[in-house]
Amino acid sequence: MNLLQEIFTTLLATLGDVIPIATIIFGFQYLVLRKPVPNLKRVLIGFAYVVVGLSLFLMGLERALFPLGRLMAEQLTRPEFVYQGFAAIPTEVLWEQYYWVYLFAFAIGFSTTIAEPSLIAVAIKASEVSGGAISTWGLRIAVAIGVAVGISLGCYRIVTGLPIHYFIIAGYILVVIQTSFAPRMIVPLAYDSGGVTTSTVTVPLVTALGLGLAETVPGRSVLIDGFGLIAFASLFPIMSVMGYAQLAEIKARRKHNKQARQNPKTAQQATDVNTEIDNNAL
Amino acid sequence: MLGSLRDLAPIIAVILFFQFGVLQQPLPHVLDLVLGLVFVVLGLTFFIFGLEMGLFPIGETLAHAFARKGSVAWLLLFAFALGFGTTIAEPALIAVASEAATIAADAGVIAATDNSMSGYADGLRLTVALSVGLAIVIGVLRILMGWPIHWLIIGGYIMVVIMTFFAPREIIGIAYDSGGVTTSTITVPLVTALGVGLASSIKGRNPMIDGFGLIAFASLTPMIFVMGYGMVISQ
Numbered sequence: 001m002n003l004l005q006e007i008f009t010t011l012l013a014t015l016g017d018v019i020p021i022a023t024i025i026f027g028f029q030y031l032v033l034r035k036p037v038p039n040l041k042r043v044l045i046g047f048a049y050v051v052v053g054l055s056l057f058l059m060g061l062e063r064a065l066f067p068l069g070r071l072m073a074e075q076l077t078r079p080e081f082v083y084q085g086f087a088a089i090p091t092e093v094l095w096e097q098y099y100w101v102y103l104f105a106f107a108i109g110f111s112t113t114i115a116e117p118s119l120i121a122v123a124i125k126a127s128e129v130s131g132g133a134i135s136t137w138g139l140r141i142a143v144a145i146g147v148a149v150g151i152s153l154g155c156y157r158i159v160t161g162l163p164i165h166y167f168i169i170a171g172y173i174l175v176v177i178q179t180s181f182a183p184r185m186i187v188p189l190a191y192d193s194g195g196v197t198t199s200t201v202t203v204p205l206v207t208a209l210g211l212g213l214a215e216t217v218p219g220r221s222v223l224i225d226g227f228g229l230i231a232f233a234s235l236f237p238i239m240s241v242m243g244y245a246q247l248a249e250i251k252a253r254r255k256h257n258k259q260a261r262q263n264p265k266t267a268q269q270a271t272d273v274n275t276e277i278d279n280n281a282l
Numbered sequence: 283m284l285g286s287l288r289d290l291a292p293i294i295a296v297i298l299f300f301q302f303g304v305l306q307q308p309l310p311h312v313l314d315l316v317l318g319l320v321f322v323v324l325g326l327t328f329f330i331f332g333l334e335m336g337l338f339p340i341g342e343t344l345a346h347a348f349a350r351k352g353s354v355a356w357l358l359l360f361a362f363a364l365g366f367g368t369t370i371a372e373p374a375l376i377a378v379a380s381e382a383a384t385i386a387a388d389a390g391v392i393a394a395t396d397n398s399m400s401g402y403a404d405g406l407r408l409t410v411a412l413s414v415g416l417a418i419v420i421g422v423l424r425i426l427m428g429w430p431i432h433w434l435i436i437g438g439y440i441m442v443v444i445m446t447f448f449a450p451r452e453i454i455g456i457a458y459d460s461g462g463v464t465t466s467t468i469t470v471p472l473v474t475a476l477g478v479g480l481a482s483s484i485k486g487r488n489p490m491i492d493g494f495g496l497i498a499f500a501s502l503t504p505m506i507f508v509m510g511y512g513m514v515i516s517q
Binding site: 018037060076104114169179189 | 290292293316321332337338340347370431432436442455456464467469471478489496
């Protein structure tokens with residue numbers, strides 16, 4: 001009985017999220033554009049699936065993963081666990097002792113990003129638009145690695161207490177440098193993947209990890225140090241996606257150059273291919 | 283269904299490894315856990331199904347209809363309404379805003395009464411929603427005009443860096459985070475479909491280069507606006 005009630009409340013809450021969006025869409029469609037929606041029935045059924053799917057998804061997370069994830073974050077950041085094997089808990093912070101925390105941050109960042117529904121949506125769209133040149137899994141794994149690195153580095157920042165803006169500014173500089181070298185096609189998608197990664201699954205778990213760390217590490221304030229992990233998680237995928245595109249480009253070029261060396265006749269062809277890669281890489 | 287299961291496999295592996303391998307503790311409430319996982323798998327399957335059936339087509343239909351109608355003013359109004367409307371009700375934002383109000387009260391920026399705290403939180407929410415609305419407007423304008431995205435984004439970064447030096451210290455972490463939390467699971471596919479649809483129905487635009495990037499603006503402007511809000515309030 002309890003379960004049914006829970007399903008009902010979550011469904012209502014999700015519906016509450018969807019109603020403003022639906023109002024805007026259908027309002028503009030009928031009042032401004034004054035055109036009927038093609039396949040209206042299908043679209044409405046699609047909306048219903050999205051609402052039901054999202055509600056079940058959130059409920060499942062709330063029941064199974066979030067409590068366990070929070071508990072684990074709490075246990076891993078506890079000084080008794082971090083400094084086990086020490087005679088006493090040291091008064092100053094030994095950041096190397098938090099290796100399990102960094103590893104957990106990496107693993108949880110990677111795995112929650114793989115399951116992030118909005119990233120799946122963007123990846124589907126990107127592979128569709130690029131005609132399959134960007135594979136859904138390639139993009140998802142590149143983004144997930146970015147989030148994983150970002151969150152581990154963010155945890156290191158909380159443990160050491162370094163000011164957040166140094167990291168973010170350094171990250172921005174890297175992004176700018178990469179932008180000038182990355183294939184032009186990937187740049188907008190890379191910028192997008194920063195904002196996409198952090199929604200339903202990642203935010204609650206990562207926030208719990210950050211607040212847990214800031215609470216238990218001596219000398220850290222929850223208010224100043226507890227926030228900022230999300231910022232790391234949305235900056236690093238930009239770099240990893242551009243990096244992934246650059247790697248793919250280099251690999252493709254090397255392959256063609258190799259072929260050119262083996263068969264000098266096709267060398268000219270290979271240079272043509274190179275320029276082509278430049279133009280529509282990925 | 284199988285795909286969703288594969289999407290979740292890494293999470294399950296991570297939890298099992300840390301729980302048994304590192305923390306060496308048994309799993310609590312195994313039955314609840316399994317039931318929850320079944321829900322998650324089902325939910326993800328339904329969501330992706332509905333995505334291709336409802337969210338993507340409506341986003342594209344709207345984009346094509348606006349492009350045919352040719353009224354830029356209505357399109358921009360729609361862009362603003364979509365950004366503002368989806369953000370103001372966003373649960374993650376509501377949570378972050380009330381958290382921020384507590385922090386501001388603790389820091390002595392505002393009075394520690396319920397009234398002034400909820401006023402602060404509402405102001406913050408409104409600020410973020412306005413900034414997301416503006417972001418989508420800028421993003422749509424960019425698609426229409428064919429501006430290269432990196433100049434706008436780099437300009438935004440420079441703004442963020444400059445404001446970081448002037449904003450009160452307590453707001454910086456929240457401001458940086460607010461960029462990430464604003465784009466919800468329903469907004470992202472819709473906005474993506476809208477951008478790609480617009481870029482593919484306007485002549486001379488490439489859906490890959492011009493269609494993406496709307497989300498990027500939506501996660502950049504809130505940082506600038508929230509720091510601005512922090513500066514205005516603490517004056």
